[in-house]
Amino acid sequence: QPPGKPELIRCRSPEKETFTCWWKPSSDGGLPTNYTLFYKREKDEFYSECPDYITGGPNSCYFDRKHTSIWTMYNMTVKATNVLGSNVSLAFFVDVALIVQPNPPINLTLEWVDRDSGKYLLLNWAAPPRADVRSGWLTLEYELRIKPEKGQEWENISVGPGTKYKLFSLNAGVKYVAQVRCRSNKEWSQWSSESYAQIPKEF
Amino acid sequence: LGDLFDRAVKLSHYIHSLSAEMFNEFDERYAQGRGFIEKAINSCHTATLPTPDDKEEVQRIHHGDLINIVLSMLRSWNDPLLHLASEVQRIKEAPDTILWKAVEIEEQNKQLLEGMQNILGRVHSNDLGNEVYSTWSGLPSLQLADEDSRLFAFYNLLHCLHRDANKIDNYLKVLKCRLIHNSNC
Ligand code: NA
Ligand code: NA
Ligand code: NA
Numbered sequence: 001q002p003p004g005k006p007e008l009i010r011c012r013s014p015e016k017e018t019f020t021c022w023w024k025p026s027s028d029g030g031l032p033t034n035y036t037l038f039y040k041r042e043k044d045e046f047y048s049e050c051p052d053y054i055t056g057g058p059n060s061c062y063f064d065r066k067h068t069s070i071w072t073m074y075n076m077t078v079k080a081t082n083v084l085g086s087n088v089s090l091a092f093f094v095d096v097a098l099i100v101q102p103n104p105p106i107n108l109t110l111e112w113v114d115r116d117s118g119k120y121l122l123l124n125w126a127a128p129p130r131a132d133v134r135s136g137w138l139t140l141e142y143e144l145r146i147k148p149e150k151g152q153e154w155e156n157i158s159v160g161p162g163t164k165y166k167l168f169s170l171n172a173g174v175k176y177v178a179q180v181r182c183r184s185n186k187e188w189s190q191w192s193s194e195s196y197a198q199i200p201k202e203f
Numbered sequence: 204l205g206d207l208f209d210r211a212v213k214l215s216h217y218i219h220s221l222s223a224e225m226f227n228e229f230d231e232r233y234a235q236g237r238g239f240i241e242k243a244i245n246s247c248h249t250a251t252l253p254t255p256d257d258k259e260e261v262q263r264i265h266h267g268d269l270i271n272i273v274l275s276m277l278r279s280w281n282d283p284l285l286h287l288a289s290e291v292q293r294i295k296e297a298p299d300t301i302l303w304k305a306v307e308i309e310e311q312n313k314q315l316l317e318g319m320q321n322i323l324g325r326v327h328s329n330d331l332g333n334e335v336y337s338t339w340s341g342l343p344s345l346q347l348a349d350e351d352s353r354l355f356a357f358y359n360l361l362h363c364l365h366r367d368a369n370k371i372d373n374y375l376k377v378l379k380c381r382l383i384h385n386s387n388c
Contacts, residue, residue, distance in 0.1 A: 016258070017257070017258055042245045042250075043245075065257070065258075065259070068257060069256045069257055070256050070257055070373075071256055071366050071369065071370050072256060073240075073243075073244055075241075075244070091241065093240050093241065095366065097366070097369050097370075097373075098369075132258065133388060134380065134386060134388050135258075135262070135377060135380055135381070135386055135388070136376040136377040136378075136379060136380030136381070136386075136388050137258050137261070137373070137376075137377060139376050185219070185220075185223070185369075
């Protein structure tokens with residue numbers, strides 16, 4: 001039998017400069033099925049085919065800088081074809097400005113600072129590598145979470161756009177674990193990998 | 204100039220979050236299953252303004268020109284926002300949150316326009332700015348008797364507002380980094 005309808009499920013842009021869309025393959029009745037994605041932006045007269053099926057992995061289409069425009073609607077469909085026929089997905093509409101989900105921040109460090117002026121844990125991190133925050137193209141806000149290594153409950157802390165944070169009032173002798181994530185205006189990144197700090201027994 | 208930009212970016216950020224919330228609320232409440240998004244293609248009244256649509260393009264544009272583009276966009280929204288704030292009162296069971304946001308955005312847009320005129324005067328005193336803007340002729344569509352057509356007209360306007368507020372906010376954040384922080388934010 002010909003393939004069933006494929007379904008476009010999601011698009012994501014990590015830095016508002018490129019993006020990837022994924023589809024769910026259709027039921028194929030055991031026959032090898034080939035997928036093609038077509039898209040048209042608001043100002044385009046004709047549909048174009050996906051520029052890169054490889055970079056984003058299986059069942060995906062990657063749009064590099066040259067093929068990415070912001071603040072325009074992409075109208076997309078996926079076509080599934082096997083030797084007995086083909087089937088087309090419903091149209092999927094996406095504006096790259098609205099699908100930004102950054103990669104997680106990197107290099108989170110936790111440093112115990114013991115000064116006369118105060119004793120605190122200094123958390124420091126950096127923006128995800130490909131996010132262009134220097135030019136202002138992408139503006140990120142951060143959220144931290146921290147808990148005792150053996151604890152159950154995370155404490156979440158909104159940080160705003162800064163990339164360091166001083167944490168007072170921690171418990172002596174406890175080992176803490178922390179993570180950080182970021183967002184542009186909507187979807188949070190994944191949490192960064194965990195970083196640890198041992199608070200001295202007396203301070 | 205740093206203070207002027209701080210205020211402008213705060214305003215544009217605020218306007219953008221209000222218009223995002225307003226569009227999402229409207230979309231959830233009135234647009235489900237009506238295929239509005241498909242019809243909203245190529246129908247923003249500001250589409251004729253020559254606005255850059257990716258990072259490289261934004262970076263190629265001189266800051267004075269980029270400020271003028273923002274001014275043109277803000278001017279183009281004066282009139283539709285005024286009518287939006289009054290016509291939205293007539294939508295059946297429109298939640299207070301939508302009504303309030305429409306009024307607030309109209310007011311804040313004027314503030315931002317004033318702020319940007321100040322900024323232009325400071326960075327480009329010899330160029331008082333063009334008076335370019337796109338006229339909006341959508342008022343009759345907000346008053347259509349047919350409910351489906353009328354709701355679509357609101358949907359379309361809120362969709363365009365959301366997009367333009369996002370653009371303006373993005374351009375201003377780039378301008379601020381370029382002019383105040385020497386492109387090292
Ligand atoms: Na692929
Ligand atoms: Na591009
Ligand atoms: Na940092």
